[in-house]
Amino acid sequence: MSANGSHNLAIHARGLAKRFGDLRAVDGIDLDVPRGMIYAILGPNGAGKTTLMRMLATLAHPDAGTASVMGHDLASQPQRVRGEIAMTGQFASLDEDLTGRENLVMLARLWGFRGRGARERADHLLAAFELTDAAVKQVKDYSGGMRRRLDIAASLIVTPGVLFLDEPTTGLDPVARKSVWRMIRALAGSGVTVLLTTQYLDEADQLAARIAVIDHGRKIAEGTSRELKAATGSGFLHVALVDPTRLEEAATLLESKLGAAVQRSAEGATLAVIARTTRDANLALAALLDAGIELADFSMGSPSLDEVFFSLTGKGQA
Amino acid sequence: MTDFHQAARPPAPSKLSNALVFGWRAVLKFKHVPEQLFDLVMTPIMFTLLFTFVFGGALAGSPGEYLQYFVPGILVQTVMFNAVYSGMGLSTDLGKGLFDRFRSLPIWSLSPFAGLMVGDVLRHVIAGGIILTIGLLLGFRPAAGILGVLGSFALLIMVGFGMGWIFIVLGLLIRTPMTVMTIGFSALFPLVFASNIMVNPETMPGWLRAFVEVNPVSLTTTAMRGLMSGGVTAGELGRALIAPVALTLVLAPVTLRLYRRQ
Known part of the structure; x- marks a missing residue:
């Protein structure tokens, strides 16, 4: 990758590592994710997917290695990185006691929208994610699929440069799963870079332009779905x-x-x-x-x- | 799915604005979970009624006399136990990944805690107000009048603020809200009973009295009684504030470290 090329990357990581006690959760991973791409990190439970994502989202400090997200260095400019990303964790990152609308208004205010602007932004996203009818219900009464949609909407208060999705469809029924896939494609279509983790081969296959396979904290293969299948045998x-x-x-x-x-x-x-x-x-x-x-x-x-x-x-x- | 793009990115908000949003969240919690107040005031109401009518006569000659002694103390006890709920709330939030979202936002990193503190203060004032009202109905009469009551509530808020740090640290360290509650109550019961809240320590054995006299709960209760009766001294107020000030100075930096470490 040329110097010019790395400038166009949404994520550029070299030798990222993180250990918990004796466990090397992430053991030296390089990652190049071009802007606007859906990129999947595929691996079984405990492979280090979530830890890798948490480091890139400024939620965990790497023990070694460097990375930049949308051109900002992770270590020296974490607040700049936070301004460019949104993260949806494995467990809904929402306040269950509040209504869907209140959750979005709260986040809109945290991003700097004021008063009516925050409410309009919340209503706009509720409509875009077909949640207007459930706007005044408490999130604890939402179904799994609605919760996921609100969670993703909450990540789009300000359109991020990179959206991190940690196992976006784990625990969803097939219909809700398809609807989340549609949303992810629409996001990428509008220019948002999506980095998602998954344990499902077909999910990576369906969505991602490129896939990194990781196991025991190491990247063991990377390529398009077709390239990986050619290596594996279809x-x-x-x-x-x-x-x-x-x-x-x-x-x-x-x-x-x-x-x-x-x-x-x-x-x-x-x-x-x-x-x-x-x-x-x-x-x-x-x-x-x-x-x-x-x-x-x-x-x-x-x-x-x-x-x-x-x-x-x-x-x-x- | 229709268009989700924002019209224009808003200018970055101030630290104060961030903190106020979390305060607003705390207020919304009262709207949606009003039953939390029930948890907060039921025990102190029972304590007030039982101690006043069952033990009051034996302890102070008459229930009415005992009420004068007991009400400032039960307010202190209410605030101490309230702080446990704040730690439980934080532990719940952390377990659900909500704080991961907050931590990945470009906001002032301490602002979520400012919101917790706002919630704490509201809880202290509301629960304290309910207990005081019941005391007044039963015949409690603060000699220092409304100013004395306002002063005593100001002290309560400061004590609650100091206590709050203990449970924020516990909430950050322990991921199960029930464990936070068990640890909190196990630690608070001896502190509250081995104090001058319920009885004058004169009849206690010497070793226990020595502890009761330096117990911060006793120091706070003495200052509360002084504020409500009008005879408070600067020394009493100063001693009551040692613990909250020390807790804040030590635990606020610990909180920040724990929060950033994760």
Whole structure:
């Protein structure tokens, strides 16, 4: 990335690290997020996603590394950074006792809107997020989806340069989830850079132009959804054996037919392996039948998050 | 979803403006959660009625005489226990991530605490007013009149302000509101009972009396009685203010450190 290029980045981080006691929560992460992009940080629970986001949102001090957000240095100009960002945490960052409207008026006043200006700003956002009918209800009576919408509206009092969304759809039903996705796309469409964390591969796939996969505080892969899938293999063949004692035999056979490492499940007699085409998968299944290995079940599908990690890191096999 | 852009970014607000917004939030809490006042005044009302009518005669000759002794003290006790609720509120806010939003805003970092203090003062004045009214109805007569009452409430607010820091620090350290309450009440009960709020310490054993005489709760209660009866001395007022001033000087910087550390 040229010096000129890094100037156009919404987020530019080098070697960010944070430890809690002996745990290296974030262990040296570089991140370049261009302006106006939806960028996803994908990883399992405890991978360090939230800690990384909290550091970028000035809520936690990095132990090492540097970062700038919208051109402002995180360490030396945190107040400038705060003027450019908005953060929606995993747990609704709202006052449950107040009404939706009062929450927004409060935040509008904190941003410097006065009197009528604050009320107009609140009403405008309530309308934009289809919450006008619930404006005078206390937030504790909101549904999960309404709460999320208000939470995101609360982050847009002043249109931020970067919006941080920590697991924006965790705990939502499918309808509410789709509606939050629509909002995130609309935001990015209007020029807001969105950095979101998720544990769902399909969420990252649906929304993000670029994805960073992190695990144990390290970035283990980065790229577009297509690039990551190419690295992982888009198709995964899953087979379950009737006779678990023939697991090793089956694994060796699949490995030789498909030319890829086979993952063994921890619990039972199931195996998973990349199959580049359905033809390859069929040939592999035929080979198992020829060898007299009976299958209880088989399926062809997208890789799970575990399988992505396995493919990206080459580890995970006991 | 329609357009969500703001027309123009407003100019940055002042620290005072930030603090006032959090004060407004505290007032809204009274509107939406009026039952918090019930929690605050029920115990002191019960104490007033029970001590006056059950023990009053035995302790001071008659319930009426005891009321004169007891009302300034129960006001102090009310304020002490009120402070616990402030810590519980903070602990609840922190647990829900609300403060994360506040901390990611470009605002004066101490302004949320200014709001908590506004809420505290309101609670002290409202709860104190209710208890005093009940005292007056039962026959309590402050000899120093309205000025004495105003002076005693000013002292109550200062004592409450000092106490508030203890529970703000606890609220920042402890993420479960119930634990804040348990710790608060466990610490406050001995302090309140081993004081001169309910009884004259003359009949207590020497070692306990030594403690009661230096207990800040006793020092405050003595000054409250002086203010309401009109015989307060500068020394009594000074001793009553030692604890709140010391608590503020020590715990305000601790609060800021804890808040920024997170």
